[in-house]
Amino acid sequence: MNIKTLPLITIPVFLTCVIFIEGRIIHRNLIEIKTLAEAKTKLKNNIKELREDPKKYPIKNIKRISSSFGERIHPVTKKISFHTGIDIPALKYTTVISPSSGIVEETGKSIKYGNFILIDHNNTKTKYGHLNKILVEPGEKVKENTPIGLVGSTGRSTGNHLHWEIIKKDSSCYKDPEVFLK
Numbered sequence: 001m002n003i004k005t006l007p008l009i010t011i012p013v014f015l016t017c018v019i020f021i022e023g024r025i026i027h028r029n030l031i032e033i034k035t036l037a038e039a040k041t042k043l044k045n046n047i048k049e050l051r052e053d054p055k056k057y058p059i060k061n062i063k064r065i066s067s068s069f070g071e072r073i074h075p076v077t078k079k080i081s082f083h084t085g086i087d088i089p090a091l092k093y094t095t096v097i098s099p100s101s102g103i104v105e106e107t108g109k110s111i112k113y114g115n116f117i118l119i120d121h122n123n124t125k126t127k128y129g130h131l132n133k134i135l136v137e138p139g140e141k142v143k144e145n146t147p148i149g150l151v152g153s154t155g156r157s158t159g160n161h162l163h164w165e166i167i168k169k170d171s172s173c174y175k176d177p178e179v180f181l182k
């Protein structure tokens with residue numbers, strides 16, 4: 001082979017190799033991006049499945065609501081105050097169920113709510129007050145119908161009932177559960 005024609009052959013061979021390797025890398029990256037996107041969608045769907053907004057009342061076969069959402073005269077303090085939830089009267093120890101799937105964010109005891117539970121759903125959180133007993137722990141996953149507590153009259157309460165709140169996550173606003181469930 002003539003020494004002068006050597007670069008004429010090696011340069012195209014070299015360029016072909018570079019294009020081939022680059023092509024393989026781009027192809028592999030595209031596959032990785034596609035796999036990542038698929039995994040992300042799957043995860044999003046799983047989270048959505050895990051947390052849904054309330055679809056029903058947290059007590060089965062409720063007869064009535066003893067105090068609606070909105071301004072009212074507080075039964076204990078006798079002062080005008082905004083009722084941030086609804087009161088569902090029920091017998092002591094009636095089972096309170098989760099109205100949809102979610103994750104228990106907080107449980108505790110306060111002067112106002114007595115024994116309470118806060119559940120994180122999809123776009124909302126729900127709070128349960130005046131419980132006799134709490135059956136779940138923070139971090140616990142709950143499904144629709146999971147028993148979470150028993151009705152009582154702890155905290156600022158005049159009788160056995162469940163105080164139930166729905167809170168919008170983006171605005172921290174309380175929602176009227178009767179309107180929300182319609």
Ligand SMILES: [Zn+2]
Nearest residue numbers: 085086087163
């Ligand atoms: Zn109440």
